[in-house]
Amino acid sequence: MSLPAVAKSFYTFCKKCDTDRYHMVQSHPTSTSAKMKCEVCAKLMTWNLPKTAAQKAAVKKEGVARKARSTHKDQWELFMQNSGKSPEMNYNLKQKFEVNTILIHPKFGKGYIKEAQQDKIEVVFEDEVKFLMHNRA
Ligand SMILES: [Zn+2]
Structure with a gap:
């Protein structure tokens, strides 16, 4: 949308009328x-x-968010394409998991472990990235 040109008529609200x-x-x-x-x-x-x-700023922000979403999905797809040697394990709270393990989760589906800390793992699923607990034996 641009400004109405000078000397043109423009139909809009008049406070006085x-x-x-x-x-x-x-x-x-x-x-x-x-x-x-x-x-x-x-x-x-x-x-x-x-x-x-x-x-415009809002659209840009939305674009960045969309890009972030597609980035984790890109990582997921790339990992799954090259995952021939990665072990596949069912998620279990008590189990200790290692980075690069493929995790099968009953709710979130198939993901891979991007980071593993003492008691939690960062898992990239197809739809979202989740922090899950592990090693709680
Ligand atoms: Zn008027």
Whole structure:
């Protein structure tokens, strides 16, 4: 969306008329606003562009989140393609697991262990990355 051009009519709300009116665009005081005059009551008003900058930022943020999601899925797919030698084990809270083990989880499906700490493991599943407990014998 861009600003209505100077000397064009623009249909928008007039506070004084308390209804939508045609306004004659007078000037562009900034790159995101237009000064315009109601064609009925002659009231001057400044019309601002919708917050496209904020919208763009939101879209960008969403794009980054989407990229993060696809990144872990990319890792998952890559790992599964090259997982010929990795052991496959069913998840069990009491078991101690090692990095690069393929984990079969009843709820989350098949994942691989990206990091293993003393009592928890970071597992990359197809849909999400999860921290699970282990080694609780
Ligand atoms: Zn008016």
